[in-house]
Amino acid sequence: MSKRIGILTGGGDCPGLNAVIRAVVRKSVLKYDYQVLGILKGWLGLMEYGLTEELNLDKVSGIIHRGGTILKTSRTNPFKEKDGVKRIIEKVRALELSAIIAVGGEDTLGVAAKLAEEGVEVVGVPKTIDNDIWGTDYTFGFDTSVNIAMDAIDRIHTTAESHNRVMVVEVMGRHTGWIAIEAGIAGGADFILIPEKPVDLHKVCEAICKRHERRRDFSIVVVAEGAKITTPDNGTTKEVEVVQNEEKDSFGHVRLGGIGKVLATEIQKRTGFETRFVILGYVQRGGTPTAFDRMLGTRFGVAAVDLVHRGEFGKMVTLEGNKIGSITLKEATSKTKRIDDELYEIAQVFFG
Numbered sequence: 235m236s237k238r239i240g241i242l243t244g245g246g247d248c249p250g251l252n253a254v255i256r257a258v259v260r261k262s263v264l265k266y267d268y269q270v271l272g273i274l275k276g277w278l279g280l281m282e283y284g285l286t287e288e289l290n291l292d293k294v295s296g297i298i299h300r301g302g303t304i305l306k307t308s309r310t311n312p313f314k315e316k317d318g319v320k321r322i323i324e325k326v327r328a329l330e331l332s333a334i335i336a337v338g339g340e341d342t343l344g345v346a347a348k349l350a351e352e353g354v355e356v357v358g359v360p361k362t363i364d365n366d367i368w369g370t371d372y373t374f375g376f377d378t379s380v381n382i383a384m385d386a387i388d389r390i391h392t393t394a395e396s397h398n399r400v401m402v403v404e405v406m407g408r409h410t411g412w413i414a415i416e417a418g419i420a421g422g423a424d425f426i427l428i429p430e431k432p433v434d435l436h437k438v439c440e441a442i443c444k445r446h447e448r449r450r451d452f453s454i455v456v457v458a459e460g461a462k463i464t465t466p467d468n469g470t471t472k473e474v475e476v477v478q479n480e481e482k483d484s485f486g487h488v489r490l491g492g493i494g495k496v497l498a499t500e501i502q503k504r505t506g507f508e509t510r511f512v513i514l515g516y517v518q519r520g521g522t523p524t525a526f527d528r529m530l531g532t533r534f535g536v537a538a539v540d541l542v543h544r545g546e547f548g549k550m551v552t553l554e555g556n557k558i559g560s561i562t563l564k565e566a567t568s569k570t571k572r573i574d575d576e577l578y579e580i581a582q583v584f585f586g
């Protein structure tokens with residue numbers, strides 16, 4: 235086997251990415267005497283440019299506390315580009331890479347799973363602040379994001395209480411409500427709306443009114459960007475998803491966001507209570523990673539190199555309880571990890 239491996243980061247940036255890169259380089263160089271090439275700009279860098287940078291111990295020194303990724307990133311689907319897969323395979327051969335470690339979320343890992351079926355020797359590392367990748371209990375970046383959102387909710391409480399307002403806090407979460415649930419519970423939210431549980435807006439407003447009747451004259455509503463509102467539609471119920479833009483990216487996603495504003499407008503109109511909204515947006519995935527995310531990213535990076543060394547390609551590293559494991563990329567990308575009823579029932583205890 236060649237002594238050269240590549241590593242790339244794809245999709246959205248995420249706290250803990252540099253911890254993974256650092257761990258991959260140190261384990262590769264110090265344990266197995268591998269050369270590590272950093273592939274810039276994710277799959278785009280490999281497909282279009284073949285942009286690489288040799289990563290040695292000096293290059294990764296002092297990066298564990300930094301947010302973002304020193305390798306840059308992009309949202310690129312080579313399977314949607316002309317000869318994209320062919321170009322990647324050619325670049326892998328030209329660079330004499332024995333393996334690629336792909337660090338990313340559902341889209342980046344979905345590409346990795348398909349490339350594995352094409353014969354590319356690839357190992358995956360799960361990365362997403364949404365914590366929605368199947369087969370792993372946690373993904374790095376999630377803990378940092380939850381703590382940032384919780385801190386924001388704590389601060390918004392003071393304004394809500396001082397002005398007797400309803401405050402709607404919109405957090406990230408395209409398909410799942412992990413950030414909304416955990417940050418909402420920890421931040422003392424009065425209502426939490428998530429994609430897994432479409433909600434009747436009338437019932438939310440009714441609950442807010444009852445809460446205010448109990449002399450609790452302010453409320454905090456936390457909503458995931460992908461949450462759906464149910465509305466009557468010719469005798470049936472229709473689920474409505476709020477989007478910023480109907481245009482789809484190369485992975486078929488529309489740009490979500492704006493449900494916080496819609497909710498705030500409707501709540502004020504239906505209840506008469508002064509209502510404001512806050513969209514946390516990109517602040518949730520920027521900045522310094524927590525200790526948990528630095529540790530998990532480090533453990534994932536080390537484990538990914540071990541998978542490469544053992545020739546266990548087509549797999550993704552996982553956290554199962556407190557143990558590092560692995561599953562196939564095909565299984566990891568076959569479905570989404572959603573909020574279960576038990577956790578949602580816990581959240582409901584604190585509604586209203």
